[in-house]
Amino acid sequence: MGILLLPGICAKFPFGGTENPLVFVSGGRPPALSWMKTFFPGKELWCVDSGLVPCLDAGFLPTRLIGDGDSTPPEIWEKASREGVRIERFPRDKDQTDIQLAFLRAGEERVRNNAVVTGCWGGRFDHLWSGIYSFFWAREKGLRILAFADEREVLFLLEGDEEMDLHIEETEGKNLSLLPLGGDCSGVTVRGVQWELEDAELLQGRPFAVSNRILKGKTPRISLKKGTLGVYCG
Template identity: 45%
Template sequence: MRTSNSDVLSFHLGRWQLTANNLWGNPSILLIAGGQAPSVEWLAQISPLFQEIWCADSGIEICKKAQIIPHRLIGDSDSSSLEGRAWAEENGVRIETYPVDKDYTDLQLTLKRIGETYPDAKVVITGCWGGRLDHTWSNIYSALWAQEWNVHVVSLCDHKEALFLLNGPDKATFHFELPYPNVVSLFALDEKAEGVFIRGTHWELQNVLLKITRPYAISNRLKKDYLQVDVDKGRLAVYLYWAE
């Protein structure tokens, strides 16, 4: 497994702990999007770990249900309720409203505004799964696009799904508490990801080439309480899934 002298990120979130190179510091912002809501218990557990919480449009409904007051609410108000926005106003949330007819999605606008406000911010996105495939696809690639806005998205995750973004040369080590994830999958996010290693799983890979059009490295499973992933070149997604 390749080693690196880069700065190291190490943080604990829910049932896993991540140590990774090339991520330059701990995540500071939790971005709550308007997709499938994470469990209230999970959100209450992880929200104190962040310096600020931002919402994309109907993400405010998730905050309201969990009684977690975000710092900012960004969006066009087409999917958030009047009650949700009124609750935000009553609690002093800074609200930025945009036209419904716009070039960016609410999530993209929020990532863009984070980059303008806090250059080089490290972000974890939740409320990003479920529903329509085009939304999920857009959310994943918006997280990659955010690098152009000086934002580094570390993970898109909730209480049962987590996707981590590695950009080679990069490496990550995960340490898990029970219950362990049931599924471990790898996806190339560029045309190809080169020099891919995975260890701690039933099927291990050593210095392989993964192509975006040949997604075979899925449905793997842990054989230990840790996972090591390494990519030499290209962008790679590490996906974890916990069954109900």
């Protein structure tokens, strides 16, 4: 069993290698400074274009910068270069998004088996949607995306025949939603919430398992037998 410790949430996965994931910092809503200062230390950071800005502002220097540079001031890229950050710059007109290129590089180089994406929320919906669904593509390249996360929202990704526990420090006002991704999910069971499920089928075309309430003092446990399930906390 592996543990992913995010600020305020401890997720237990049924496989190892989750304690020290690669962290992608994307160019959406910047994570809170306190969140970064808690989660980033000791992690390898890859910035995706303008994700470089909050990373540097928080005092963290990434090991890699990937993107086309269309949303970051040139002087920020120059500063990263002077500080020794390895940079891969791509043309603006390309087939993949910046985050997809970052997933590709990480998979090719086998930097880590597992990763977390932050700086992904609060921006353009099409970028968020394509980033989340690139989970499948990244998996084919050897990279498992564990979560898309910041201090406001977390989307964990769970696959068939897997189970996870969520230890959440502050449950008041928190909701838990189960979102079938890439098709229907079967054998879904959830405990520790107001409306529990037992061996249920969740259909992608009928996403009704949203806004469940996490019970105070309880540890939600989610499992499924088949499919890919997004477990959203926010």
